[in-house]
Amino acid sequence: MRISIIGCGAIGSAIARAIDKKIIPAKLAGIYDLDSSKINKLYSHLKTKPTISKNLRDAMKSCDLVVECASQNAVKEIFKLSCNLKKDIFVLTVGALIVHPEILKKAKKYNFKIYFPSGAIVGLDGINALNIEKNKIKSVTLTTTKPPKSLGFKKCIKRKVVFYGTAEEAVKKYPANINVCATLALSSIGAKRTKVQIVVDPKIKSNKHEIEVISDFGRFTTKTENVPSKENPRTSYLAILSAISALKQLCS
Numbered sequence: 452m453r454i455s456i457i458g459c460g461a462i463g464s465a466i467a468r469a470i471d472k473k474i475i476p477a478k479l480a481g482i483y484d485l486d487s488s489k490i491n492k493l494y495s496h497l498k499t500k501p502t503i504s505k506n507l508r509d510a511m512k513s514c515d516l517v518v519e520c521a522s523q524n525a526v527k528e529i530f531k532l533s534c535n536l537k538k539d540i541f542v543l544t545v546g547a548l549i550v551h552p553e554i555l556k557k558a559k560k561y562n563f564k565i566y567f568p569s570g571a572i573v574g575l576d577g578i579n580a581l582n583i584e585k586n587k588i589k590s591v592t593l594t595t596t597k598p599p600k601s602l603g604f605k606k607c608i609k610r611k612v613v614f615y616g617t618a619e620e621a622v623k624k625y626p627a628n629i630n631v632c633a634t635l636a637l638s639s640i641g642a643k644r645t646k647v648q649i650v651v652d653p654k655i656k657s658n659k660h661e662i663e664v665i666s667d668f669g670r671f672t673t674k675t676e677n678v679p680s681k682e683n684p685r686t687s688y689l690a691i692l693s694a695i696s697a698l699k700q701l702c703s
């Protein structure tokens with residue numbers, strides 16, 4: 452499998468290194484970022500040098516699977532090109548699939564696949580099992596607690612709820628911070644029905660995600676306390692590992 456990585460930040464670089472170390476059995480066909488310093492830094496750390504793509508189209512043309520690790524805008528641009536180039540897409544900025552619902556609809560019509568990893572949460576195996584029988588999940592709630600800085604709050608001295616609403620509203624308000632709610636919503640009852648609460652707490656250093664699922668077949672809760680990645684404190688290290696693990700499976 453030939454992979455091109457779009458976005459050479461914390462996640463994109465870690466995936467590229469995992470390909471370089473043969474943890475993911477794939478060929479790194481291209482790397483692309485809007486910021487050339489990010490490309491150069493990643494390139495210098497790789498033993499097997501990939502092509503530095505001139506632009507997004509070039510990166511996409513040279514691969515079988517496009518791995519997006521960039522932004523909601525990037526997902527939109529990749530999707531537009533994929534309608535012609537028919538490339539499968541592995542998406543990290545999962546919130547984009549909710550903000551632009553046409554992406555999932557048209558991918559089916561134009562016959563290319565969209566994948567996303569479990570990210571910084573656990574429990575999707577239980578949700579997938581519940582999905583075997585239709586309409587049995589009654590409610591899904593995510594409570595995410597983060598250090599105030601990671602959401603841009605500078606003067607916060609005590610724990611407070613800063614958002615309560617649907618997953619659809621959450622990914623629009625926090626496009627770079629709450630992709631896990633999109634992953635959860637797309638895997639369960641959709642973005643309009645999945646409830647999200649975001650809390651900031653100056654006493655914590657980890658990103659905490661608590662999920663409650665109520666269904667006809669019982670109730671379960673999961674709790675994840677994630678160490679942030681060193682390169683990007685907004686990104687949990689588990690999200691990086693989940694992407695590497697999913698790509699390893701996809702390419703094996």
Ligand SMILES: NC(=O)c1ccc[n+]([C@@H]2O[C@H](COP(=O)([O-])OP(=O)(O)OC[C@H]3O[C@@H](n4cnc5c(N)ncnc54)[C@H](O)[C@@H]3O)[C@@H](O)[C@H]2O)c1
Pocket residue numbers: 457458459460461462463483484485486489519520521522523524525528542543544545568569570571626627628630631634682683685686687690
């Ligand atoms: N699915 C999940 O659970 C999960 C978890 C953490 C982060 N994310 C998302 O994954 C994405 C990458 O995260 P990260 O920690 O690597 O971020 P990062 O900020 O470290 O890196 C993102 C890189 O993408 C580049 N970029 C942005 N827009 C681009 C575009 N249109 N074309 C090309 N390059 C572009 C930036 O220059 C930057 O180098 C973010 O959107 C983030 O919100 C998802």
